[in-house]
Amino acid sequence: MTVTAPEIPVIASIKDLGSRYSAWLVDIWGVMHNGHRAFAPAVAATEAFRGQGGVLVFLSNSPRPSPGVQEQLSRLGVPPSSYDATVTSGDLTRHELRKHKHPRVFHLGPARDLPIYAGLDLTLVSPEQADLIVCSGLFDDETETPEDYDDMLRTLAARKLPMICANPDHLVERGDKLVYCAGALASVYETLGGSVVYAGKPHRPIYELALETIDAIAGRDVGKSEILAIGDGLNTDIAGAAGFGIDAVFVASGLHVPANSGGEAGAEALDRAHLTELFGKAMRRPLAAMRALEW
Known part of the structure; x- marks a missing residue:
């Protein structure tokens, strides 16, 4: 039936x-x-x-x-x-960051998202120095796509660095244009063997x-x-x-x-x-x- x-x-x-x-x-x-x-x-x-x-x-x-x-x-x-x-x-990302004791964080995302770290006990560092990734988006979502990050994500995944995804969306509308979000990068990172905590819907x-x-x-x-x-x-x-x-x-x-x-x-x-x-x-x-x- x-x-x-x-x-x-x-x-x-x-x-x-x-x-x-x-x-x-x-x-x-x-x-x-x-x-x-x-x-x-x-x-x-x-x-x-x-x-x-x-x-x-x-x-x-x-x-x-x-x-x-x-x-x-x-x-x-x-x-x-x-x-x-x-x-x-x-x-929620700030809540997750508080679970880590003075982490060295690589911020993968635009500078406009840096207020997410205000007042937290952490250090922002280069990818090579990091023990934790926080992905809030693409550096330039007007021109870039996830493919532009393939080499970077492969290198980070090989080091087994955990990632906090601060925006699980893959795409959003900006005016009449669709732009990529952090979730798109986090999804690629998972396919490369990386571990991701998603802080959102x-x-x-x-x-x-x-x-x-x-x-x-x-x-x-x-x-x-x-x-x-x-x-x-x-x-x-x-x-x-x-x-x-x-x-x-x-x-x-x-x-x-x-x-x-x-x-x-x-x-x-x-x-x-x-x-x-x-x-x-x-x-x-x-x-x-x-x-x-x-x-």
Whole structure:
């Protein structure tokens, strides 16, 4: 007997579904902004949810600690009124670094991510001197690809250096362009025999930290059945929510839904065929899909 997976509905408004929950865990990049500007309907939706008493936590694979992410949100037009707290891969990376006694760290990533080390007992060194790698991304994600790091990663893997991946994403949208992230390098490093600790979605520790944050804001223990995850990443947001046992809504973006032949952007092109291709018979399926987060 063949069991057909239920159809994933495409909804225009999150209001009815989202209002059933006490808290939302919302991805930032791709849902709230595209790296250049905020999405006004998404800002309005998060503000509306908070306005009716909901707890709103942004859950991001950004390698930056929360203060830096919050500054970026304000610059892009996502105001503090749209969220209660942020939990980032940068926050969790700092937690992981504290487990090491004065490590010598090779920072593989852009200089803009250096605040991740502020106040920690460690020394930043060259690859040759390191006993630990922290990968926050490519040095220049505008021009480079993971292939540019093949020789470096092979050399590091041969030395059996452990790596902390400060952003498990493989790709994100920046404007109308897809750029590689730390997760793409970490994946290559694993295939070369390297050991990687992933500090972010879809892995459980960042969800546990987010749940602690929700409980603190709510002043009570909030059950998993009361939490809705909203995100555009199949292998991060949707898979992570399923693995942690919470419901999810998929928001379309160019990350997984490419422009169609008519020139429509990924979100505008979302239809049943896309959802069937993306999720098929997968067990990790969202409750619904949206072309954009809107109230």
